[in-house]
Amino acid sequence: MWAAGRVRVAEEHRVTAHCTELIEVLLNKFVKAGELRNSLKPKVLLVLADGNYHTIGLRIIEIFLVVKEIPSYVVIPGLPVSEVEKLVMELKPEILGISVSLVPQMESVRALAKKFDKLPKFLRPRIVIGGQAVRRGLTVNPALGIEVMKDFFSLLDSETKIKHRP
Ligand code: B12
Structure with missing residues (x-):
């Protein structure tokens, strides 16, 4: 409705x-x-790409993770790269999920992937991106080691799925 000029941003x-x-x-x-939300030993750390204002997607995923009893830590609003880096060092998540709504936001994701590339394997989280940009066809050079997923269910379907209690 907003795109069609039928509602204002305030609405x-x-x-x-x-x-x-x-x-x-x-x-x-x-x-x-x-105990599962804002866990200090999260399997999944979810953040918004720097500059992404679309927050609802991450909240929806948070519900999904709670239902599956997967401990998580979700940060809203977005964080600069250096802060995400600090959080990863502190919380040591298995997966860093980043929500991307517009293609230019990939710059901060690439910067993070570069930083983590230098880490020893046991400290390096899987980097997974999703969000509106991915839904609209964003692809990433596989050499960057960034996984692209349209929805979070894919993580449970994939062969390298996260272990969860049924
Ligand atoms: C609400 C909304 C806003 C709100 C957001 C408020 C808020 N607090 O969230 C506001 C007004 C701030 C906004 C701003 C803008 N928006 Co907007 N917005 C929307 C809208 C209407 C709904 C988005 C939404 O919440 N969807 C519901 C959630 C549940 O879906 P989701 O975010 O996709 O998340 C799901 C999946 O993508 C996935 N997922 C999400 N994150 C992750 C992460 C991982 C790791 C994984 C695996 C999966 C995953 O799981 C989620 C659950 O299923 C969409 C249009 C639409 N109908 O979708 C446009 C839309 C996303 N916006 C758009 C645009 C262009 C903008 C603006 C640039 C507009 C402007 N000119 O200012 C700004 C950009 C702001 C910014 N820098 O981010 C475009 C994006 C187009 C694109 N990517 O090419 C859309 C599609 C509208 C359009 N048709 O043009 N927007």
Whole structure:
């Protein structure tokens, strides 16, 4: 509706705020959500690519991870590369998931991949990207070691799936 000029950004903000509240209510219905969210030993660290303002996708994935009992740490809004790097060192996640909405945001993702390339293997997280840009066909040079996934379910389907309690 916004793209067609039928609603203003202010109305969109109101709807987004409403969705975020609903997601929070839903998440609080899970008894284990408290220990699984913002875990200090997360299997998955989820961040927005620097400059990405689309936050709802990561919140939806957070619900999915709680349901699957996979500990996670989700940071919203976006962070600069140096802060993501510090978080990875501190939390040592198996997977760093980055949400990308527009192609130019890939610059910060590539910078991160370059930094982590220098790390010893046991400290290096899998870097997975998803989000609106990926849904719209973004591809990445395989040499960069960045996995591209349209949705988070793919992680559980893939051969190198994350272990989760059923
Ligand atoms: C809401 C919205 C906004 C809001 C966001 C508010 C908020 N707090 O989230 C606001 C107003 C801020 C906004 C701004 C802009 N937006 Co906008 N926005 C949307 C809209 C309407 C919905 C997005 C959404 O929440 N979808 C629902 C969620 C659940 O889906 P999702 O984000 O894709 O996430 C799912 C998957 O992608 C995946 N996923 C997401 N992240 C990750 C990460 C990993 C690791 C994995 C594996 C999977 C994964 O899992 C999620 C759950 O299924 C879409 C249009 C649409 N109908 O989709 C446009 C849209 C995304 N926006 C668009 C644009 C262009 C913009 C602006 C540039 C507009 C402008 N000129 O200012 C700015 C950019 C701001 C920025 N720098 O990011 C375009 C993007 C086009 C593109 N990529 O080529 C879209 C598609 C609209 C359009 N048709 O043009 N936007």
